[in-house]
Amino acid sequence: MANSRRLVTLILCLALEVATLTVNGNTSAAARTGLAAQPPSRVHESTNVMRPTSYRVTLVRESKPGAIRDPNLHMYPPYPLFPGLSLLQVTVQWQGGKWQESDRWLVAPPHHTSSLARLTTVPLPSTSASDGHRIWIRDPIARTITVYPSDAAGTWPGTEGDLKQFTVWPSVSALLQSNFHCTKPIRHADRRIAGRSVYVLEFGQDQCRHLSGGRYANQSRLLDGRIVVWVDRATHFTLRANQYAFDHPEHLILSWHVTSIRYNLRLSPRLFQLVVPTGYKLVHGK
Helix, strand or coil: CHHHHHHHHHHHHHHHHHHHHCCCCCHHHHHHHCCCECCCCCCCCCCCCCCCCEEEEEEEEEECCCCCCCCCHHHCCCCCCCCCCEEEEEEEEEECCEEEEEEEEEECCCCCCCCCCCCCCCCCCEEEEECCCEEEEEECCCCEEEEEECCCCCCCCHHHHHHHCCCCCCCHHHHHCCCHHHCCCEEEEEEEECCEEEEEEEECCCCHHHHCCCCCCCCCCHHHCCEEEEEECCCCCEEEEEEEECCEEEEEEEEEEEEEEEECCCCCHHHHCCCCCCCCEEEECC
16 A cells, blocks of 8 residues: 555656646747757756866857847946847856956957956956956956956856856756746757757746836846756756847847866966066056
């Protein structure tokens, strides 16, 4: 009798999980994305997400607002959106809370006046770094090293926040119940990005602001559209993301994808040491 009860309970749990992950009446969203929605994999999904002690990643960001008009395009954190096509290559090296990020244009946005570094307006290329206490930015054109206090919000550099936004959830089941965007997600067939096996998840248009009682009523909703993310199965790092414009579900406005990533490698401590090269001026920012 006990075995029968356990069997019934197991069947009910499996049925509930399939019901949670299967898309009901949402084939149009899958067709828009070009991905097939699927029930969960029958392979055991570990709840032990790997926590890398270090990583080196290179990714490419693409921005193309196109006909979308918004007066606050240049203010979107962590990376502004410029009119026209832009491609930015970013390399981040991270170890134990210390990091170095190098940015360079592959295709610079037309008439840009600010870099995509969050704390400076110097032109790219630029390199930013932190020893966990200070942040500094090296500008090879102005030949300056500008030092800032560490970001109190803990979200700088923005690339790290993008990579790790889903690492707090221990399993894909938890991700699918995370209420991210305050909508029910869709799981598509698993893929591979940069040699890594990934979950492919789609979250509908963000409903959280509507539910917040007008807290963000004065902010633009341009980046509140649906989003598709490719999440590393082992680490839950986001290796690719497609962000669509609010109320324009076919308009891909911002995307990025990882071209290479390595975990748990030995990085030189010199990457995270403040050094003022000969001919450079040290500047203290506010």
